[in-house]
Amino acid sequence: MADQVIFDKSRPGRRGFIFDPETVPGVTGTEGIDLRDLRKDAPRLPQISELELVRHYTNLSRKNFGVDVGFYPLGSCTMKYNPKVNEKTAGFAGFTNLHPLQDEADTQGTLELMQSLKEGLCEVTGMKEGTLSPFAGAQGEFTGMKLFKAYFRDRGESGRTRILVPDSSHGTNPASAHIAGFEVVELPSNREGLIDPAEVARHCDERLAGIMMTNPNTLGLFESEILTIAGMVHQAGGLLYYDGANFNAIMGKAKPGNMGFDCVHLNLHKTFSTPHGGGGPGAGPVLVGEKLSPYLPEPVTERKDGKVGFAPPRRKSIGRVSGFYGNVGVLVRAFTYLLANGGDGLTAVSEMAVLNAAYLKKQLKHLIEIPYGRKCMHEFVLSAQTLKEETGISALDIAKGLLERGIHPPTIYFPLNVKEALMVEPTETESREILDTLVEALKEIVALARENPAELKASPRNTWVGRVDEVLAARKPRVNHFSE
Numbered sequence: 001m002a003d004q005v006i007f008d009k010s011r012p013g014r015r016g017f018i019f020d021p022e023t024v025p026g027v028t029g030t031e032g033i034d035l036r037d038l039r040k041d042a043p044r045l046p047q048i049s050e051l052e053l054v055r056h057y058t059n060l061s062r063k064n065f066g067v068d069v070g071f072y073p074l075g076s077c078t079m080k081y082n083p084k085v086n087e088k089t090a091g092f093a094g095f096t097n098l099h100p101l102q103d104e105a106d107t108q109g110t111l112e113l114m115q116s117l118k119e120g121l122c123e124v125t126g127m128k129e130g131t132l133s134p135f136a137g138a139q140g141e142f143t144g145m146k147l148f149k150a151y152f153r154d155r156g157e158s159g160r161t162r163i164l165v166p167d168s169s170h171g172t173n174p175a176s177a178h179i180a181g182f183e184v185v186e187l188p189s190n191r192e193g194l195i196d197p198a199e200v201a202r203h204c205d206e207r208l209a210g211i212m213m214t215n216p217n218t219l220g221l222f223e224s225e226i227l228t229i230a231g232m233v234h235q236a237g238g239l240l241y242y243d244g245a246n247f248n249a250i251m252g253k254a255k256p257g258n259m260g261f262d263c264v265h266l267n268l269h270k271t272f273s274t275p276h277g278g279g280g281p282g283a284g285p286v287l288v289g290e291k292l293s294p295y296l297p298e299p300v301t302e303r304k305d306g307k308v309g310f311a312p313p314r315r316k317s318i319g320r321v322s323g324f325y326g327n328v329g330v331l332v333r334a335f336t337y338l339l340a341n342g343g344d345g346l347t348a349v350s351e352m353a354v355l356n357a358a359y360l361k362k363q364l365k366h367l368i369e370i371p372y373g374r375k376c377m378h379e380f381v382l383s384a385q386t387l388k389e390e391t392g393i394s395a396l397d398i399a400k401g402l403l404e405r406g407i408h409p410p411t412i413y414f415p416l417n418v419k420e421a422l423m424v425e426p427t428e429t430e431s432r433e434i435l436d437t438l439v440e441a442l443k444e445i446v447a448l449a450r451e452n453p454a455e456l457k458a459s460p461r462n463t464w465v466g467r468v469d470e471v472l473a474a475r476k477p478r479v480n481h482f483s484e
Helices: 049-061 086-092 108-124 136-155 170-181 198-201 225-234 328-364 385-389 396-403 432-451 453-457 470-475
Strands: 130-131 162-166 183-187 208-214 239-244 263-266 286-288 301-302 307-311 378-384 420-422
Touching: 086 162, 086 328, 108 130, 108 263, 108 286, 108 307, 108 328, 136 170, 136 208, 136 239, 136 286, 170 183, 170 208, 170 470, 183 420, 198 225, 208 225, 239 432, 239 470, 328 378, 328 420, 328 432, 385 432, 396 420, 396 432, 432 453
Parallel strands: 162 183, 162 208, 208 239, 239 263
Antiparallel strands: 130 286, 263 286, 301 307, 378 420
């Protein structure tokens, strides 16, 4: 039977749940309701039995690919395994039954967890203070840029309008800076895939507000000139922003604060094993040094007289960036991960993540071109450009071939400064045996590209959705079932 959306399965009179009239208060008339808020037509809700409902969503879940199903080496996104103990703790009634408007005296457990998590994140990043409010890494970036804005406005330096962004940065970096009101200046990578201090020096003037970086960078390479770059930016009066998307590579090994960064965002849904993908949930805490602490968004937790509460309003705060206190359920999961690993465990996580990436890189370097040969950290980038010129097989074709072999493909066509890029990040949670399955699959795909490229271009054939017209999907997406 062809797939149907739940509205197609709807039949008048069918129901999946019967409310107990003893527990549901009746509503009659429109007393107390603003008539402008009333619907003119009944909502178009599906009418379906419980059995059909269960089957519908169970079948949908079986069509999804996730890290619980198979290998997911998605570069720059750290799709690591989410330990199930995180879900257990997040489900404790003491957390799930709280209301955000409850008194501080009634919420000490959750407030203690939030404060302890913030202190732990400050410790591993080398920062002094922070906020847990942002719902995602991109919102964390935007929050950081607003902190930059507030800092310069407070100093009367409104002429500092330029943010430097490397050409290998995550796409949200220039977007966040632009939306916050800055002018974005792209920095080209040098031949080694790193930021050239000479390029930074060209922009170190009274217009410089700062630089956004991640270290290691999006190519999986450690920015060895970071101290020089930080000194130059600070000498010019600017600030440094650290995108924490790649923090999984350096926990316990290096701290952004020690590198000279003034502001850090962390993706709890990457480094700290909370759920990732599908549009959420997420969390992007922002940690700062002393310069930016006065401008942190409200509310800010603090310890006082043996308890945890909210600090008095800060006159210079940028205000709220989310409702209430952020995505608390995700914070509980991240704190569980932090406690479970401890300092030594977090260091081991990064060591294994780097080891796994180095192992894969060594196994693949004679198979597919690697444009940057320096020692990689937690991820690395392959280029299918030469293979495409020789066989016509592109990075997209390789990705489809991996899907046919039960492996989620790595990120493709990113970063933008590598042609036919395939960005591989195995994470620390995969075994050597699993890594070897990727190596064998790529060997098979490359051989097929040379012997029978037409067959590879027909992949995937054993997935729920086969090869789609991606140009048509991008230009004319059908996003509403009821639209023609």
